[in-house]
Every structure is written in C-alpha cells, then in structure tokens.
Amino acid sequence: MITVRCPITLDTADMARLLNEIISAGGTTAMARPVTGQDLAEWIAHDPDHSAWYVAVDGAERIVGFQWIEPAKYLPREAAEIATFVQIGQTGLGIGSALFTATCKAAKALGYVWINANIRADNEGGLIYYQSRGFQDYRVIEGHKMADGQIVDKRLKRFDL
Structure with a gap:
C-alpha cells in the first residue's frame, strides 16, 4: 500500500539516498552530482509559498518516491516545473500516479494553470510517465x-490543470 x-525533516536522508541511486545509474536525470x-531540506524550504513537495511511502514507511513542483525562471508565473523520482525497480506500481494526484491538487491551490515537465529525450521511462499523465x-x-x-536533447511537456 x-x-x-x-515530507518531514526525517525523510530527507532517505529521499537523498533514492535520488543518489538514480543519479548514479545515469541517463534519466539532469542532476550530475x-x-x-x-x-x-534546503530545496524544500526554499520557496514554500510557490512550491509543493510530496513523498510516497510503502507500508513500512519507506520512501519509494517523491515529487515536487516549483516555479522556474524560464516559465511564466502561471506554470510550475515538476520533478518526479521513483525508487529504481519500483516503477509501474502506481507510485507516480499517487504522487501526481496530490501534486495536481496542490498546483491548483497554489494558483498554477499548467505544469511543465523538462525531460531528457533519452529518458524513456520519464517520457512514458508524463505522457501517461496527459502531458x-x-x-x-x-x-x-x-x-x-x-x-x-530535452523535451518539454505541458499539462493543463
């Protein structure tokens, strides 16, 4: 389930572990270090009035994914940038869907009109995920x-709220 x-402060170390595994595997995120x-913790606290963060946890309260939206300098004010990370080997289990449901609700509450996904063109899983959400x-x-x-190459995808 x-x-x-x-997320709470105690989650950030597990979030970093999950993200570092993805960075280390390569090929799906723009993050290199x-x-x-x-x-x-600093990213979460950076702009709380214009961002929203969510974690997905399993029955044992282990972090299996996380997602956030925030403004991006290259986007208009009515748009938020999205980032999604799911633990390697756990994709296709509904984690991303559950996160996106919460994120969409938050985006609307924050006054955003659309969400932007900036995806590496070689990130097949990311492209499929965002396409399946309607981007x-x-x-x-x-x-x-x-x-x-x-x-x-990067592909930009848009989801209208």
Whole structure:
C-alpha cells in the first residue's frame, strides 16, 4: 500500500539516498552530482509559498518516491516545473500516479494553470510517465549541455490543470 504525504525533516536522508541511486545509474536525470539530506531540506524550504513537495511511502514507511513542483525562471508565473523520482525497480506500481494526484491538487491551490515537465529525450521511462499523465509535447531543446558536460536533447511537456 502506497501513502502520499508531505515530507518531514526525517525523510530527507532517505529521499537523498533514492535520488543518489538514480543519479548514479545515469541517463534519466539532469542532476550530475550526489545530493545530501541537507540539500533536500534546503530545496524544500526554499520557496514554500510557490512550491509543493510530496513523498510516497510503502507500508513500512519507506520512501519509494517523491515529487515536487516549483516555479522556474524560464516559465511564466502561471506554470510550475515538476520533478518526479521513483525508487529504481519500483516503477509501474502506481507510485507516480499517487504522487501526481496530490501534486495536481496542490498546483491548483497554489494558483498554477499548467505544469511543465523538462525531460531528457533519452529518458524513456520519464517520457512514458508524463505522457501517461496527459502531458503534451510543446518544445524540443536540441543539444542541451548537462552539468557533467554530456550533450542531450530535452523535451518539454505541458499539462493543463
């Protein structure tokens, strides 16, 4: 059974562990360096009036995924950027769906009109996930230079609330 709730301070170390496994595996996130629980705590606290964070936990209260929305400088005020991370090996179990339900509700409450997903074009799982939620392609960024120097294309997808 998956439960979605807002993260608490004690969650940030497990969130960092989950995210670092994804970063280490490569190919799905733009993040290139490992993160700490303190990094995540700071991100969560950064702009609480314009962002929303959720964790998905299993029956033993283990973090199996998390998602957030926040403003992005390249987006208009009515749009929020989304990021989603699900534990490796746990995709396809409804974790992302449960997170997205909570995130959509929060986005509306925060006054957003649409949500933007900025996805590496080689992240097949991410593309499928956002497509299955109803996101529509609206732009391609070709030759994006990642923090680690790798060059990838990015696909921007939009979900109207």
